[in-house]
Amino acid sequence: MQRTAFLTCLLTVSLMNQVCGLETVTGKYGDTVEIPCNSGLVSDVGVTFVKWKSDKDGSILVKHTGQNASSPTDGNYKNRVSIKKDFGLIITQVSLADQKTFTCMVVAADDILEYPVQLVIYKTPLQPQIANLTTAMEIGKLTTLAQCHTEGANPAANITWFKNKTPLIADGTAIKITNDVAVDKATGLSATTSKLEYTAVKDDINSKFTCQVQHIKSANMDSSPLVFTVNYPSETISFHVLPDGPVKEGDNVTLKCTADGNPPPSRYNFYIKGEKKTVEKSNIFILSNVTRQNTGEYKCSLVDNEILTASKNITVEYLDVILSTTGEVFKKLGDSFETTLDIKASGKTETFCKKGGEKMVGPPKFASLKYTDSGVYECVVTMLGLKKTQTFDLNVHGQPLIKSLTKKRGDGTNKILSCEAEGSPKPTVQWITNGTDVKFQESEHVNGKITYYITVSPKANVTVSCTISNDLGSDTRSIDVSSLVEDVTMDKQDQSEDYSDQTALAVGIVVGLMLAALLIGLAYWLYMKKFRQGSWKTGEKEDGSAEESKKLEENQSQKAEV
Numbered sequence: 001m002q003r004t005a006f007l008t009c010l011l012t013v014s015l016m017n018q019v020c021g022l023e024t025v026t027g028k029y030g031d032t033v034e035i036p037c038n039s040g041l042v043s044d045v046g047v048t049f050v051k052w053k054s055d056k057d058g059s060i061l062v063k064h065t066g067q068n069a070s071s072p073t074d075g076n077y078k079n080r081v082s083i084k085k086d087f088g089l090i091i092t093q094v095s096l097a098d099q100k101t102f103t104c105m106v107v108a109a110d111d112i113l114e115y116p117v118q119l120v121i122y123k124t125p126l127q128p129q130i131a132n133l134t135t136a137m138e139i140g141k142l143t144t145l146a147q148c149h150t151e152g153a154n155p156a157a158n159i160t161w162f163k164n165k166t167p168l169i170a171d172g173t174a175i176k177i178t179n180d181v182a183v184d185k186a187t188g189l190s191a192t193t194s195k196l197e198y199t200a201v202k203d204d205i206n207s208k209f210t211c212q213v214q215h216i217k218s219a220n221m222d223s224s225p226l227v228f229t230v231n232y233p234s235e236t237i238s239f240h241v242l243p244d245g246p247v248k249e250g251d252n253v254t255l256k257c258t259a260d261g262n263p264p265p266s267r268y269n270f271y272i273k274g275e276k277k278t279v280e281k282s283n284i285f286i287l288s289n290v291t292r293q294n295t296g297e298y299k300c301s302l303v304d305n306e307i308l309t310a311s312k313n314i315t316v317e318y319l320d321v322i323l324s325t326t327g328e329v330f331k332k333l334g335d336s337f338e339t340t341l342d343i344k345a346s347g348k349t350e351t352f353c354k355k356g357g358e359k360m361v362g363p364p365k366f367a368s369l370k371y372t373d374s375g376v377y378e379c380v381v382t383m384l385g386l387k388k389t390q391t392f393d394l395n396v397h398g399q400p401l402i403k404s405l406t407k408k409r410g411d412g413t414n415k416i417l418s419c420e421a422e423g424s425p426k427p428t429v430q431w432i433t434n435g436t437d438v439k440f441q442e443s444e445h446v447n448g449k450i451t452y453y454i455t456v457s458p459k460a461n462v463t464v465s466c467t468i469s470n471d472l473g474s475d476t477r478s479i480d481v482s483s484l485v486e487d488v489t490m491d492k493q494d495q496s497e498d499y500s501d502q503t504a505l506a507v508g509i510v511v512g513l514m515l516a517a518l519l520i521g522l523a524y525w526l527y528m529k530k531f532r533q534g535s536w537k538t539g540e541k542e543d544g545s546a547e548e549s550k551k552l553e554e555n556q557s558q559k560a561e562v
């Protein structure tokens with residue numbers, strides 16, 4: 001009972017001196033304190049000596065008038081105490097052991113007076129320390145969040161917990177706060193430890209918790225804010241399929257399962273074609289290189305709670321294309337040719353075919369093949385990003401055919417012979433002049449057409465032949481090439497024309513003119529003969545006839561000039 005009364009007194013004393021009927025002096029732990037004797041009002045007139053004493057230690061220090069004070073030579077106060085002129089006791093390095101009542105005894109000639117003074121020592125606590133900190137709290141479950149500790153205080157410090165700056169009040173169920181005060185045996189200082197147990201709610205995801213140390217002799221001290229992960233179980237689950245759009249054969253499909261719990265589940269079940277597959281530390285399952293057989297319903301669930309599921313239907317789009325013609329195709333000139341596309345697909349397709357830059361509506365179809373139809377044909381079928389390309393190389397073959405064999409004047413005495421031909425595969429050529437081969441040049445073989453050239457300079461009339469051949473047959477043609485002089489005169493008339501044709505034409509014209517002249521001459525002779533006979537008989541129209549004959553003569557001379 002006495003102790004409690006004393007403690008209460010101690011606590012209150014600190015607030016106001018001079019309570020409990022006893023003068024009180026408050027000192028800071030470790031500092032030097034001065035304990036006054038009768039508030040410093042003792043007059044040294046008539047005083048024999050002054051003695052400071054305490055209940056426990058007995059006499060501490062005595063000072064006779066006119067003498068030096070007698071300092072203790074041993075014990076607690078050795079070298080720690082001294083006395084002031086006004087008889088106040090000075091104690092250095094006070095500790096909790098000095099919390100007691102010191103009495104100043106003043107002995108005068110005929111009186112002894114005692115002035116008891118109570119010494120109270122305080123010490124401010126150290127900064128709060130957080131220990132046993134947890135990282136996560138679970139909704140609805142009482143969890144020890146942390147311990148807050150402070151020490152070295154007198155009187156003991158209080159610890160108060162705050163959530164978002166509001167003090168937490170223990171209610172014994174959702175919030176439990178356990179405080180513990182321990183007194184250090186050596187120093188007598190108190191350590192306060194407070195444990196916070198807390199039941200989280202969903203709103204606590206961003207709550208900040210702090211521990212505050214409160215002490216009568218110091219400002220409040222806050223710990224750094226504590227933030228916890230709030231754990232809660234999943235309530236919904238969702239299932240995603242990537243890519244987002246249509247799934248095509250050959251795609252890699254990613255199945256992704258997501259639950260809303262915190263922390264997110266680390267394991268999931270995927271149901272692939274009815275077969276359960278559990279993935280650990282991931283929420284992804286990859287179907288690689290899918291085919292139409294992968295079309296179906298896919299599902300996922302939590303491993304710990306298989307009732308929570310989500311599902312999706314996946315349709316794998318496919319496109320099969322077969323062109324009836326592939327690779328290299330050989331066809332004869334003039335044949336008919338057709339190719340077809342066989343398309344099997346899961347949706348609407350688009351088709352186009354082309355040869356070089358030339359597009360066509362569908363697969364090519366020909367009633368009668370020409371050399372120009374040769375080439376690489378490409379048919380492209382597309383559907384929802386799927387694309388299939390089929391190609392074939394059409395080769396139109398035909399037997400060689402010489403279209404023309406012509407001669408032209410070249411440099412100086414040279415003559416250039418051209419043998420223009422058609423045929424595929426490319427025919428080989430042989431030029432023969434006067435029984436021997438001649439070296440030749442050739443154009444490119446395009447669309448079955450080719451021209452071979454030789455340059456000759458014959459000393460006499462020769463016959464030159466061009467013979468072409470390939471697998472399918474051969475063709476030959478000859479041309480007469482006369483010696484230089486003649487050809488030059490002929491070339492003067494028309495260099496670009498076919499020599500043989502030109503010669504025929506020239507001969508024709510000359511023969512024609514000669515015949516015409518002959519006929520006119522005959523007609524004139526007959527007429528003259530008749531006219532002379534007639535004039536002899538009649539004598540009429542002599543003038544007119546003379547004019548007519550003149551005209552005829554003129555006409556004839558004109559024709560002769562032609």
Ligand SMILES: *[C@@H]1O[C@H](CO)[C@@H](O)[C@H](O)[C@H]1NC(C)=O
Binds near residue numbers: 067068
């Ligand atoms: C008192 O102390 C002072 C200094 O410590 C010293 O000089 C003096 O002699 C002392 N007096 C007596 C009477 O011992």
Ligand SMILES: *[C@@H]1O[C@H](CO)[C@@H](O)[C@H](O)[C@H]1NC(C)=O
Binds near residue numbers: 131132147
């Ligand atoms: C708190 O942590 C201390 C060590 O720092 C340990 O000794 C003590 O057992 C822990 N208390 C609890 C309740 O976990």
Ligand SMILES: *[C@@H]1O[C@H](CO)[C@@H](O)[C@H](O)[C@H]1NC(C)=O
Binds near residue numbers: 158214216
């Ligand atoms: C410490 O807590 C006690 C009991 O709750 C209270 O009476 C006292 O005023 C508190 N001290 C401080 C400094 O808050």
Ligand SMILES: *[C@@H]1O[C@H](CO)[C@@H](O)[C@H](O)[C@H]1NC(C)=O
Binds near residue numbers: 250251288289
């Ligand atoms: C699918 O994944 C494989 C390797 O996992 C990769 O080689 C392939 O290119 C992917 N296919 C597609 C269409 O992304």
Ligand SMILES: *[C@@H]1O[C@H](CO)[C@@H](O)[C@H](O)[C@H]1NC(C)=O
Binds near residue numbers: 250
């Ligand atoms: C994808 O599957 C098809 C047939 O199923 C196969 O021909 C192809 O090589 C596969 N592709 C890859 C990248 O595995």
Ligand SMILES: *[C@@H]1O[C@H](CO)[C@@H](O)[C@H](O)[C@H]1NC(C)=O
Binds near residue numbers: 297312
């Ligand atoms: C998948 O398809 C089946 C059959 O057509 C249907 O019963 C089911 O509800 C579909 N599932 C989803 C997730 O659309």
Ligand SMILES: *[C@@H]1O[C@H](CO)[C@@H](O)[C@H](O)[C@H]1NC(C)=O
Binds near residue numbers: 459
């Ligand atoms: C043709 O060949 C014969 C013998 O090989 C030769 O004598 C003659 O001169 C040649 N004629 C021409 C025009 O080259």
Ligand SMILES: *[C@@H]1O[C@H](CO)[C@@H](O)[C@H](O)[C@H]1NC(C)=O
Binds near residue numbers: 460461482483
């Ligand atoms: C060459 O042929 C021409 C006709 O084309 C003929 O008139 C001429 O006599 C011939 N010359 C020789 C040398 O045979």
